[in-house]
Amino acid sequence: MRTLTKADMVDHVVKQLGLTRQQGRLIVDSFFNELSDSLIQGKEVKLSGFGNFELKDKKSRPGRNPKTGEEVPVQARRVVTFKAGQKFRQKVNAIQ
Known part of the structure; x- marks a missing residue:
């Protein structure tokens, strides 16, 4: 691919x-x-027939270093999420 x-x-x-x-x-x-x-201004971006992009705030949480197993705090942060629209999901699923 x-x-x-x-x-x-x-x-x-x-x-x-x-x-x-x-x-x-x-x-x-x-x-x-x-x-x-x-997105930086906090607006949701909606693209008809494709999907929505949204900015979300994630709280800090305890994490773990996968190599050592040591607990490490994960900082609070903002992340961009994408949710595919129904038409786009249907097109993707039709390919299977």
Whole structure:
């Protein structure tokens, strides 16, 4: 299985829309910047037909070093979660 990269996305946009590589890169970068900025501001990002990105706060908790078994505190942090939309889940499940 091959990994999709940002460069692959730029190539696809350039090919589909007949743009220059610079214009394609600007579009892809703008999309990811908008997505990131919105999440950083605490907004939920909903992409119809694809899914939702949300920022969640996780509390600190006790953890364990897997090598030594020593207890280590895990710091409180913010994480980005993704929940696939129903249409996207159906497409993924149809591939099986």
